[in-house]
Each structure stands twice: as C-alpha cells, then as structure tokens.
Amino acid sequence: MASANALIARIDAAVPEYRASPSNIDAEQALLGAILVNNDAYYRVSDFLEAGHFFEDLHRRIYEVGTSLIKAGKVATPITMKTFLGDQDLGGVTVSQYLARLAAEATTVINAEDYGRTVYDLAIRRNLIGIGEDLVNVAYDAPVETSPRDQIEEAERRLYELAETGRYDGGFQRFSEALTHAIDMAAAAYKREGKLSGVSTGLVDMDRTLGGLQASDLVILAGRPAMGKTSLVTNIAFNIAKVYEAEKQPDGTMKTINGGIVGFFSLEMSAEQLATRIIAEQSGVPSYKIRRGDMREDDFYKITEAAREMQSIPFYIDQTGGISIAQLAARARRLKRQRGLDVLIVDYLQLLSGSAKKGENRVQELTEITTGLKALAKELAVPVIALSQLSRQVESRDDKRPQLSDLRESGSIEQDADVVMFVYREEYYLKNKEPKPGTEEYFKWQAEMDQVHGKAEVIIGKQRHGPTGTIQLAFQADITRFTNLAEEDKLPERMGD
Structure with missing residues (x-):
C-alpha cells in the first residue's frame, strides 16, 4: 500500500499544475459598464485598447460593436447594442440582461483608463506566453530549412514588436508638450560639447x-x-x-x-x-x-x-x-x-x-x-x-x-x-x-x-x-x-x- 501511495505521489508531482492565462474579468466588466453608461469613457482607452485585448469572447464582441456605433456618431447603450449581439443564453442570463447588469454595476468614467490599462497589460502578458509557447513548439518541430538563428531572430522581432506596442503614449499631444520637448532638446544642445542638437x-x-x-x-x-x-x-x-x-x-x-x-x-x-x-x-x-x-x-x-x-x-x-x-x-x-x-x-x-x-x-x-x-x-x-x-x-x-x-x-x-x-x-x-x-x-x-x-x-x-x-x-x-x-x-x- 505504501509503495502504491508513493507511486501516486510521484505521478502527481510529475503532472504539471494547470495555469490559467492571466486575465481580469472584473476589470473588463467595469470598463465596458463605464462605456455603456457614458460613451466618453471609450475615448479614454480607444488610443491603445482594441477588441482583441479582451480575454472574454463576449466582451470582445461588446467592445467591437460599441466601437463601431461610437465611431459612426451613434450612442452605444444596452438598448442600441442588443440587436447587434443576438440573444443567446449565458447560463441563465440573456445578452440583454448581461448588458443591463454591466451598466447597472458600472464605475465612474474617471477609472476607465486604469481599467483599460489593466486589460491591455494582461493581453500583452498573454501574447508573451504565446510567443514563448511558439518558441518551444518550433524548436521541437522545426522544418529542415529553418535554422535556429532564424528562429531566434523571429522571436526577437516579435518580442521587440510587443515591447514597442506596449506603450500608452500614442495619438495627439498638446502643442505645449511638443514645445517642452523642443526646449529640452535646445537645452541639451546648449550643454553638449559643440552646442549641437545632434x-x-x-x-x-x-x-x-x-x-x-x-x-x-x-x-x-x-x-x-x-x-x-x-x-x-x-x-x-x-x-x-x-x-x-x-x-x-x-x-x-x-x-x-x-x-x-x-x-x-x-x-x-x-x-x-x-x-x-x-x-x-x-x-x-x-x-x-x-x-x-x-x-x-x-x-x-x-x-x-x-x-x-x-x-x-x-x-x-x-x-x-x-x-x-x-x-x-x-x-x-x-x-x-x-x-x-x-x-x-x-x-x-x-x-x-x-x-x-x-x-x-x-x-x-x-x-x-x-x-x-x-x-x-x-x-x-x-x-x-x-x-x-x-x-x-x-x-x-x-x-x-x-x-x-x-x-x-x-x-x-x-x-x-x-x-x-x-x-x-x-x-x-x-x-x-x-x-x-x-x-x-x-x-x-x-x-x-x-x-x-x-x-x-x-x-x-x-x-x-x-x-x-x-x-x-x-x-x-x-x-x-x-x-x-x-x-x-x-x-x-x-x-x-
């Protein structure tokens, strides 16, 4: 009996613990609720957040439809959106009821950007996991014509691409910010040997x-x-x-x-x-x-x-x-x-x-x-x-x-x-x-x-x-x-x- 228990313990130790992909459903719900209550919340995240960044498939579809309506100059509310989402059963709750619940439990617009960043960062982490998995799988089953160096360079390209997209500094900036950067450059040039901007x-x-x-x-x-x-x-x-x-x-x-x-x-x-x-x-x-x-x-x-x-x-x-x-x-x-x-x-x-x-x-x-x-x-x-x-x-x-x-x-x-x-x-x-x-x-x-x-x-x-x-x-x-x-x-x- 002791040897059987030891065998079971050894098998349990050998089986890797299942790890769920990083996500935060509460943050996704809070953000979507804020957008449904006040469409201005969308403009706080639209510069960096896309539908593909949501973990839950339904949330992707809600954000996608909401984006289309807002860009078309219409209002995105539980009522205007339900016709575009169908009315499937979500385990005792319909899509219409789910939208209404998101709006009812929504937080203020002020927190929208923070929730958006949380959703975005978790999506980046999931992408990192995807790159890592691809790296392992390709290394195991690489075709004859693919050299390890090619694989390293492809992984580096994807990682750098991910690093460069993981920023929240895109879009328009106030002219005063551009002026500040120009003055900083001039000050650096003044301090630098030879008084050069480059x-x-x-x-x-x-x-x-x-x-x-x-x-x-x-x-x-x-x-x-x-x-x-x-x-x-x-x-x-x-x-x-x-x-x-x-x-x-x-x-x-x-x-x-x-x-x-x-x-x-x-x-x-x-x-x-x-x-x-x-x-x-x-x-x-x-x-x-x-x-x-x-x-x-x-x-x-x-x-x-x-x-x-x-x-x-x-x-x-x-x-x-x-x-x-x-x-x-x-x-x-x-x-x-x-x-x-x-x-x-x-x-x-x-x-x-x-x-x-x-x-x-x-x-x-x-x-x-x-x-x-x-x-x-x-x-x-x-x-x-x-x-x-x-x-x-x-x-x-x-x-x-x-x-x-x-x-x-x-x-x-x-x-x-x-x-x-x-x-x-x-x-x-x-x-x-x-x-x-x-x-x-x-x-x-x-x-x-x-x-x-x-x-x-x-x-x-x-x-x-x-x-x-x-x-x-x-x-x-x-x-x-x-x-x-x-x-x-x-x-x-x-x-x-």
Missing part, C-alpha cells in the same frame, strides 16, 4: 552644416570606389565612441550626454580590417606597415598605446556578410536593448538583401531596404548612416563631382534619405592624369596637385533640416584619416576689387 561627428565644418547627426535620420554617404567612404564613416564612428559619456537616470537606466554608443555593420570588410584602419588612424602608423609588420620599435609602441586607449570605447562591429534588412533590424534592436545604441552605421547599402527572391526587381528590393532603414532609424530613435555606391556615369563626365542622379537605383535612396552626402577627392582623379615630366603641362599639373593635395570634399546634395553645399576636409591617405582642414587652408571669400 551627435557630433568630430568634424567641425560637418557639424556646423548638419547640426550633428540627428536622431531618427537616415543619412546616405555615397561615393565612387577609392574616394574614402568607409574611411570617413569609420573616422566619424570612432570620434563619436571615444568621447562617450553617460549619466545614470532615477529609473536606473543610462542616458548618453556626450558622444554615443556605435553599432557598425561591416558587410564588406572584416572586423580585423576595420580595427587595423582605426589603429592606423589613431596611431599615425600606416595600415600597410601594420599588415606587413614593417615597423620600428617606436611605431609598435604607438599602435599598442592606441589599442590600449581604444579597449574601453563602446564601438560594436557586426561583420556578417550578405544579411537581409530584417536580420539587420533584429540585430540592431538586440544591441540597443542589451548595450544601448546612439548611432548605427551600415557599410554598405548594396550588400544588404531584401525579402525578394533572387532574380526579382533590384530597384524594388533596394526600395524595401532604404524604407526599412528609415523605419529602423525612427523606431530606435537613432541616426542611421548607410554607405552607398555610385554609378559609373560619374567617370564619363569632365567634372567628376557626384550628383543625386548618380546614386545607383537612386529613386528610393534619394526619397527616403534625410541627408545625402558625397565624398569626392580631386587629387585621386588628377593623379591619374600626370603628363610627361619636364613639359609645360607637367608644371601646370604639379601646381594643381599642390593645390588639392591632402584635401577632400564632402558635398551635401540633400538635407531636410538645413542647407546643401560643400564641406572641405583634410585627408591623410596613408593612414586613411579625415580631419578638420587647418584654418590657413580655408580660403576666405574674395572681396570685390
């Missing part, structure tokens, strides 16, 4: 023209090969990460007050190649010397010193090639959630893929990618800098300065971008035109080379928030470093004779 690039003239990199902006940086696109964006990324400062908020989170946390998608170059570039730029030792090991002792000291200083900067690199825009978005969300994120960089646009199958329209695919990047910038509230190749038609012109029309599959890039910048170095093109030494043309060429040597232009072809124009920068080719042009190199505008 994140400083570390390049004075660029900051002056752009006001820094603005949150939610998609910035396209384009250029022909060898112009220095990756070098420029790497310089900017490092400038931002190395001055990062944050302060702890009352709720325990960290708020960036200077510089920023940088996420860098290097789709073309490996993380080691990128690191070599940055070490060369910071140490002043050319990258070809670092790669070959062709260094003196003081060079080696410089690069180890630079590497030591760079150990602690918040600069994160993802070197996975050939990822889709959906995968990139999932990884960016993960970085923001786990480490924080202030600036996102993609090198480069044409190496991303959309959801379209191979062979389908590339222009449509690129439209999906640029639209996705712009949406991601808004969603994460960070500037996204995406590099882009330019078409070969630049090379066929005498003046090889890029234009908006030179962007490959340019329609969507130009449309979705808030800022479009082009990198251009006259020195690169002029070097290839060297005439025979000793000739008159050679001396003329030499004079032109001296004028453009070590200089680069960043042409702003589009900017939603400010002027277009050209920014002059200094460029050191051996260490791929873009810097501010020395003041004596900046020629003042000529006065009239």
